Amino acid sequence: MTDLGLPDTILACLFDLDGVVTRTAVVHAAAWKELFDAFLHERDGDGFRPFTEADYDQYVDGLPRADGVRSFLASRGIALPEGGPGDRPGARTVHGLGNRKNELLLERIRTDGVEAHDSTLRYIAAVRARGLRTAIVSSSANCRDVLRSIGAEDLFDARIDGVDAAERGLPGKPAPDTFLAAARELGVEPSRAAVFEDALAGMDAGRAGGFGYVVGVDRAGRADALYAHGADRVVSDLGELGRET
Template sequence: MTSPDNSPTPPTPVDPRDADLSGIRGWLFDLDGVLTPTAVVHMHAWSRLFTPFLEAHGAKPYSDDDYFAYIDGKPRYDGVRSLLESRGIRLEEGEVTDAPTADTVHGLGNRKNDAFNATLAEEGVTAYPGSVALLDAVTRAGAAIAVVSSSKNAPAVLAAAGLADRFEVVVDGAVAAREGIPGKPEPDMFERAAELLGLPTEACAVVEDAESGVKAGAAGEFGIVVGVDRGVGREALEELGADVIVDDLDELLPAVERAAAASAPESPAPSTTREDPS
């Protein structure tokens, strides 16, 4: 089926309670906005960066809408490029080693990183209770789990939220840069996480809240793509290819428990044969 512009029409998302998770053996979680409300920390950090910068350049003021439209889910320097392009501002690329004071793409990205660390220290972060409940459920069911985040701060965020010990596999912005893995909206980071878990992509669920992340999941051959609506909007997540859309991840608990029960080995029937006394 196609839309009026001849682009494929995505299937209608299913009710999370009815999601078919029977073949899912691995869960690939985005971090910011999925496991932790660090999207808010990132939003505040980007605002700390771009509010004075855009004012100094006489450009349209920065708003939270800019975060969702140009930055959310992208690697840091890509977010800088995207926002600058939206304002018609051109800067030199610079180098990744540029000082945070440099007015280059990399300098601004490094300035944002400093702003993020300062904001995280000031505000802290606590994991979403519903996300922790889902982590507990899928772990009990024997599934493997990984974090896939564009941020290079994923280890610090996981530690601050008390989640670091839960994940053996973390594919973040630092790993992507080191291994030359294309960032979201390409599916490569999720594919790498599945590979590190030792699972085929079709046996993995992608869990995302960002437009670029859902797009990445839909672009790969994953078993299911879960869109978490933390502000992007259900309609946008549906259009980008989310198979299931939730407001909170605990909405998936009935489907996880049903799949776990269906895959559990049957207990042997009690023996009815009586042994002769010796």
């Protein structure tokens, strides 16, 4: 399948949402920064150390909300009670901060809308035209609404998102469980499926799951890191796939 840039053994393609299908990764990063900067300022005062782009890449990107909260706070030596999914947004618990982040994200999406990467949508259409099955795999609990907002829900034969992961007790990326669940829903072995991800945690998940091909989508100039975390090929845009390398 040289026209798709994939090995001939691949029967299905599993796509991350944020940063691969949609341009929402930057919105997520901004919401995380607003959350953590406010939390750290209240905790440490005017001399607080802000949340950075490097923090986002290393501790948060691609992880479920609660895992992202735990990961970043641990990097600063901060421990909070777990709380529960019903915690008030902003409560000083892991889930409270996670819920506040989701509020901030939804506010930004309502204000600015959601944009798709049109080249990704064209690539998915080409994949489906060749008879390959497709799935969306996202840690976001808002995945379905985002897909509907860009008119892309029908491009996928299966969806595994943050809601499904919670209901099934699936650990998030870098564990491969959500991608493995998507492959099962499509009826293909992991070795016959390709993973498309922009997050380092997603690369780790693709490699850990034994998937047949892992494509890193480099939106942030970190191709070397994507390769180091298991990518078979890195592109800045899915429109590059199928071109001579």
